[in-house]
Amino acid sequence: MSLFSNTQQTRPPLAERMRPTSLQDFVGQEHLLGEGKILRKAIESDQLASMILWGPPGIGKTTLARIIARETTSEFFGLSAVTSGVADLRKMIKAASENRFMGKRTILFIDEIHRFNKAQQDALLHSVEDGTILLIGATTENPSFEVISALQSRCRVYKLESLGKKELNLVLARALEKDDALKSMKVVLDDDARSLLITLSGGDARNALTALDLASQLAQPDKKEQRRIDRQLIEDAMQRRTLLYDKKGEYHYDVISAFIKSVRGSDPDAAIYWLARMIESGEDPKFIARRLIILASEDIGNADPHALMLATSVFAAINVIGMPEGRIVLAQATTYLASAPKSNASYLAIGEAQQDVKDGVPGDVPLHLRNAPTKMMQDFGYAAGYKYPHDSGGFVEQDYLPQDAKNKIYYRPTENGIEQRIRERLLKLWPKRKR
Numbered sequence: 361m362s363l364f365s366n367t368q369q370t371r372p373p374l375a376e377r378m379r380p381t382s383l384q385d386f387v388g389q390e391h392l393l394g395e396g397k398i399l400r401k402a403i404e405s406d407q408l409a410s411m412i413l414w415g416p417p418g419i420g421k422t423t424l425a426r427i428i429a430r431e432t433t434s435e436f437f438g439l440s441a442v443t444s445g446v447a448d449l450r451k452m453i454k455a456a457s458e459n460r461f462m463g464k465r466t467i468l469f470i471d472e473i474h475r476f477n478k479a480q481q482d483a484l485l486h487s488v489e490d491g492t493i494l495l496i497g498a499t500t501e502n503p504s505f506e507v508i509s510a511l512q513s514r515c516r517v518y519k520l521e522s523l524g525k526k527e528l529n530l531v532l533a534r535a536l537e538k539d540d541a542l543k544s545m546k547v548v549l550d551d552d553a554r555s556l557l558i559t560l561s562g563g564d565a566r567n568a569l570t571a572l573d574l575a576s577q578l579a580q581p582d583k584k585e586q587r588r589i590d591r592q593l594i595e596d597a598m599q600r601r602t603l604l605y606d607k608k609g610e611y612h613y614d615v616i617s618a619f620i621k622s623v624r625g626s627d628p629d630a631a632i633y634w635l636a637r638m639i640e641s642g643e644d645p646k647f648i649a650r651r652l653i654i655l656a657s658e659d660i661g662n663a664d665p666h667a668l669m670l671a672t673s674v675f676a677a678i679n680v681i682g683m684p685e686g687r688i689v690l691a692q693a694t695t696y697l698a699s700a701p702k703s704n705a706s707y708l709a710i711g712e713a714q715q716d717v718k719d720g721v722p723g724d725v726p727l728h729l730r731n732a733p734t735k736m737m738q739d740f741g742y743a744a745g746y747k748y749p750h751d752s753g754g755f756v757e758q759d760y761l762p763q764d765a766k767n768k769i770y771y772r773p774t775e776n777g778i779e780q781r782i783r784e785r786l787l788k789l790w791p792k793r794k795r
Contacts (some may be wrong), residue, residue, distance in 0.1 A: 371541060374573035375566045378535050379423050386427060387565070388419060388527045389520050399518060406432050410488050410495040412473065412503050412512070415520030418564030421498035425469040428496065434465040441475035446483050456493045466493050473497030474506035481508045488514045522563025529558060531565045535572060546586040547576045553594045560598050571597045615641075619694075620651060624659045628698035635687075635694050645686045649675040652693050663703035663777035670696055701777030709770040716765065723762045755789055769793050 371377070380386045383393060383403065392399040402408050408428070413421040422438075429436035437452045456466035470476070487493045488511070495515060499506060503517050523531070536542055536549060549557070549572070557575075561568035572589070575597040579587035619634035638648060649671070656671040674693040678686045717723065732742035747756040759766055773783035786793070 373570060374535060374539060374542070375569040377539055377541070378531070378569060380420070380427065381430065383427055383431060386420060386424065387530055388523045389424075392518055392520070393424075403428055403431055408432060408494055410493075410515045412497040412499060412507060412515050412517045413520055414499050414501075414503055414517055416522050416563060417500055418561075418566035418568075419520050419523055420565065421520060422469070422471060425467065425496040425498065429467045429469075432465070432467075434467045434494065435459055436467050436469065438469045438471065441470055441472045441480075444470075446480055449480065449483050453487045453492060456487065460492055467496055468493040469496045469498070471498050472500070474499040474501040474503070478508055481511050485510055485514065523565055524563070525558050528561060528563070528565060528568055529554070532557065532568060532572060535569060542572075542576055545576055545579075546581075546584075547579065548586050548588045550588065550590050553589050553591045556591050557594045557598075560594070567598075616643075616648075616651060619648075620655055623652075623655055623694060623698045624702065626698055626700075626702065628695045631694050631698040632691060635690060639683075639687050639690070645678045645683055645690060646675065648690055649678050649693075652690075652697060656697060658707045659702055659704055660697060660700050661703045661706040661779070662782055663701040663774060663779040665778065667697055667700050701779070703774040703776050703779045705771055705773050705779065708772070713770045716768070723765065726759055726762065728758070729760065757790075767793075 383400065386393060389399075391397060394400065413424060415421060425438075426436060428434075437455065439448055439452065452466075452468055456468065459466045473481075484493075484495060488495045497507070497515070503512055507515075532549065532554060536547060553575075557568055557571055561571065571594065575589045575593045576587055578593055578596060579589050581587055615634055615637055619631060619638065622630035622634055635648070639645070653668070653671040653675060656667040660667040671693055674689045677689045681689075727741045728743060728745040728747075730737070730742040732738045732744075738744075747758050749756050761768060771786075773779040773786065775783060
């Protein structure tokens with residue numbers, strides 16, 4: 361038993377044991393590595409350029425870099441941007457220069473390249489440009505934000521995707537079929553447990569294999585000496601789903617985008633789901649509340665003026681009560697705004713008016729609208745002829761726009777919610793303006 365325990369402790373993790381070594385065994389990324397696809401053709405023809413592999417964790421970025429090195433007979437050097445500095449880079453570049461002199465190509469793989477600062481990224485530029493190294497950088501963050509433009513321009517950026525259910529099922533099936541340790545323990549994964557494991561892994565193969573490894577060790581042999589993994593063991597192994605969410609990273613913006621678009625699209629169920637994702641991931645509730653205030657004006661506007669008042673009140677409430685109770689008011693605002701009638705007429709109006717101002721549409725203030733605090737200004741005709749609306753029951757027709765823009769229409773109320781009444785009133789007041 362002690363010998364078996366020692367073996368358990370010293371052998372590599374299941375994810376490492378199952379790491380593919382060839383393109384044929386690599387799972388996923390068919391849009392890049394399928395037959396005839398761009399990256400596969402580049403690898404098979406050995407016509408490679410430096411590249412950045414961008415995608416979520418656990419989908420094979422490091423594995424793919426190693427496969428590329430193996431399939432193109434290149435020497436592979438790997439660095440982690442977390443623990444390496446400029447001195448390490450220079451050492452690798454020197455070795456690559458010696459390889460180049462001998463007619464051998466060097467692939468320098470940098471994991472988490474987004475963690476390199478500008479000076480460290482600058483140190484790569486010359487060697488990448490002159491071909492001393494073929495750089496493969498891996499990042500979970502959007503290179504547009506995290507990689508300097510000079511390095512981006514020297515690399516191809518490939519966007520990798522999370523693994524789907526089909527791919528994860530294949531990864532698990534291969535592990536159960538081919539891994540010697542799992543076979544020796546006679547591990548059996550129930551269908552229900554397999555489905556839960558795939559769901560909870562969130563498209564991350566490493567996550568799935570790590571959980572399977574742990575569950576197999578937790579499982580007890582039955583009468584047939586099989587270790588059967590059921591749903592409960594998967595729940596125990598994973599504890600809970602680790603949500604893919606970085607409050608400073610690209611996924612942060614993806615989730616808030618999904619949230620806003622769900623509210624705008626009048627789907628309160630989807631909106632609540634994305635709200636829950638943000639809350640469970642520790643998002644700043646004030647950030648969410650601020651976005652709701654913007655949305656209340658941009659996407660609802662005068663179709664329901666109460667939306668802006670509610671959103672503003674929610675922001676104030678968050679400041680007073682904080683979390684976790686703040687989730688209740690956020691949920692109220694989210695469901696109300698998602699269910700409210702929508703109009704972006706005000707948003708479009710200010711955008712169009714600003715564009716006219718930028719384009720130089722003549723905008724002299726008409727004399728009758730100007731203020732005339734002095735006699736000289738009165739003598740020049742300032743304020744002359746102005747009609748005070750309240751003297752005529754609250755409305756009197758006169759020119760309020762500059763002369764060269766007097767026929768402009770910016771605000772076009774929709775027929776949604778309260779804005780329908782606004783539209784009817786404006787058509788009655790200004791019948792010549794066809795909105």
